[in-house]
Amino acid sequence: MELRDLIDPAGKPRKVADGFGFTEGPVFSRRGYLLFSDMGTSRILKWERGTVTTYRANSNTANGLTFDHQGRLLACEHKGRVTRTEKDRRITVLASNGLKAPNDLVYSIDGSIYFTDLPASRVYQITPRGQLRLASEDCRAPNGVALAPNQLKLYVADSGKRNIRVFDVSADGSLSNSRVLAEAPCDGLKTDEAGNVWVASGSSIRILDEKGRNIGSVTMPEEPTNLSWGEGFRGLYITAQKSIYHLPTKVPGTRTY
Numbered sequence: 001m002e003l004r005d006l007i008d009p010a011g012k013p014r015k016v017a018d019g020f021g022f023t024e025g026p027v028f029s030r031r032g033y034l035l036f037s038d039m040g041t042s043r044i045l046k047w048e049r050g051t052v053t054t055y056r057a058n059s060n061t062a063n064g065l066t067f068d069h070q071g072r073l074l075a076c077e078h079k080g081r082v083t084r085t086e087k088d089r090r091i092t093v094l095a096s097n098g099l100k101a102p103n104d105l106v107y108s109i110d111g112s113i114y115f116t117d118l119p120a121s122r123v124y125q126i127t128p129r130g131q132l133r134l135a136s137e138d139c140r141a142p143n144g145v146a147l148a149p150n151q152l153k154l155y156v157a158d159s160g161k162r163n164i165r166v167f168d169v170s171a172d173g174s175l176s177n178s179r180v181l182a183e184a185p186c187d188g189l190k191t192d193e194a195g196n197v198w199v200a201s202g203s204s205i206r207i208l209d210e211k212g213r214n215i216g217s218v219t220m221p222e223e224p225t226n227l228s229w230g231e232g233f234r235g236l237y238i239t240a241q242k243s244i245y246h247l248p249t250k251v252p253g254t255r256t257y
Contacts, residue, residue, distance in 0.1 A: 001194065003216030006207060006251050013220055013238065013245040017047055023239035024188075025065040025076070025104065026228035034228070034237050035073065036244060037062045044075070047244060056085065064104030064115070064144075064188075064226070067257040076102035076115055082126065095124065095132045104144050104188060104226070107256050109151050112173045116142035116156065123156055125173050138178045139165055144188035144226065148195060148210070149254045155197055157186035164189065164199065164208070182212035188226025188239075191254045198236065200224035205238065205247065218247060229253030 003009075021040010028034050033048035035055055044056040044065065056062070060077035068074055073085040074094070082095040082102050094113065095102075105115035111128035114135065123136040123145070136142075140160025147154055147169075154167045154175060163183045167175035187200040195210035204217040205224060222240035230237050230246065233253040238245040 001196070001209065001215060003207065006192075006196070006215065007218060007247070007249055011248045013218065013247045015221070016050070016237075016244050016246050017052055018243040020045070020242050020244075022225075022241065023244060024063050024225050026226055026237045026239050026244070027065045027067060027073075028228055028230045028237060029067065030071065032231060034230075034244070035065055036237075036239055037065060037075075039063060039078070044073075056089075063102070066105055066107050068107050068113075069109075069111070069257055071257070074105060074107060074113060076105050078102070082113070082115055094126055094130065097132065099124075103142070106145050106147050106154075108147060108169075108173070109256070110173060114145055114147075114154055116145050118143055118159070121160075123154075123175070125175075127173060133174075135175045136167065136178060143186065144200070146189050146191050146197070147254065147256055148191055149193050155181065155189060155191065157189050157199065159186060162186065164197065164212070180212075182208050182214070184208075187224065190227055190229060190236075192249075192251045193254060194251055196251075198227060200226055200238070205236070220245065 025037040046055040060079035062075040064076040078101045084092045100120040103118040113126040125135045139158040143159040144157035166181045168177040189199040197208045206217040207215040224240045236247045
């Protein structure tokens, strides 16, 4: 597979919104809008058809965002919590005990939530029964996290060691067989249905195949922090410092919610 199989050679990242403090954690709702964190103002913002509104003020410096299978928003909050926003907008705390600054998270088909706690050098699992379980301490600064399309592998961006680590996911959700997939500067990451890994890496979005081989990269106008599949899990929305960009793709992304 080559880069032209994944992205139109004429395609360029297009800025869709700007003027923010520091953007992170994008996630696109099945209802047709994008949510993202503005860590500079401690808000979760909503972008819909070119208009930006506040989805949640006073977000406890929310960072990574995703949805569960019911469409409820899950958030890593730098003030030491992982939360769920209920459909009536009440906030339910899913994990807080002993956490330092949860960074990013991904929802699994079995109902597990995997999240990183970067300053604690830990990856956690919240089990389908709601129990908090330490999953790994192999990363120095675990950052972005993503599941393979078959949900049998978990990828973690280690910003401290500047590599991407991959784990096997056991039947009970525990992680094993920790190994390095590729050496690269890394922040947020996602996978596509072909098993490729898309990484916010330095000044670009870098694409690796499932064996860690470099397919290619797209240079961004601003340094990217994270990325999310868009409507119908096609195309990428990319948070980059003070702006949001959209990048058309030829492949669909992994569906996790």
